């Protein structure tokens with residue numbers, strides 16, 4: 272049985288502008304239910320409902336600007352991240368095998384980094400998030416649902432991936448990653464990614480959508496040339512990695528949309544959306560790509576032999592704030 276996702280958490284909004292050479296970024300989150308204008312796009316209001324349960328359990332730390340609503344978190348050590356590469360990933364620009372490798376290297380070297388350990392400040396009544404993640408599997412789908420997607424087609428893509436080799440895992444995070452020729456309803460106009468959960472094959476599957484933001488660099492990329500750009504102005508891989516960071520953290524800490532979010536409905540990553548904190552410029556001899564070095568692209572994390580620019584995360588401790596690491 273499948274059904275449309277009843278509730279969807281939107282990510283990473285489209286609304287930001289690089290204001291100065293000092294990399295000051297104004298950001299905002301566009302949520303369904305909101306009706307705002309972003310970058311000249313009219314954003315259609317879509318109703319989002321939310322059920323709240325009372326907090327339960329003594330082990331859960333609260334009082335840090337984000338509330339616990341009684342639902343579970345994902346506590347795998349590691350949590351497997353399943354990647355569904357949809358569309359043409361054997362193309363040009365950032366739609367390449369190099370992006371696939373980069374994303375997989377990012378996730379496979381992210382576990383237990385000071386950055387990922389921020390998520391260990393979240394838990395449920397039976398324990399906390401481990402801070403460890405890994406790529407649990409990856410599969411390609413070159414276009415079973417065409418190039419104009421909507422939620423029902425994303426569901427079909429996830430279902431097909433489960434039939435074609437990915438495990439049916441209620442404790443994992445599935446990510447549908449689309450190449451830049453693929454459209455998705457709302458992508459680039461009202462969000463850069465989202466996550467939800469849905470019963471597929473009788474199992475509660477947590478999945479997220481992240482599109483290649485080279486489709487809309489001004490809306491979903493912090494910088495058009497990133498630390499790992501293959502060429503100047505090709506920032507899609509780094510842009511995706513920032514949204515992947517946002518979505519997988521929200522999925523781990525609010526997998527069924529009933530665990531961690533604040534009084535206005537914002538999940539932890541929403542509270543730090545496109546907020547990067549202190550950054551460093553790529554320079555000759557750095558771990559950045561040649562294009563990243565020559566553009567002086569900014570980064571704020573290093574692991575797996577690469578520099579990365581990813582948004583901060585809300586720390587559920589010490590009163591709560593956006594941090595780059597624990």
Ligand SMILES: [Zn+2]
Pocket residue numbers: 280281282283517521538540541
């Ligand atoms: Zn979000």
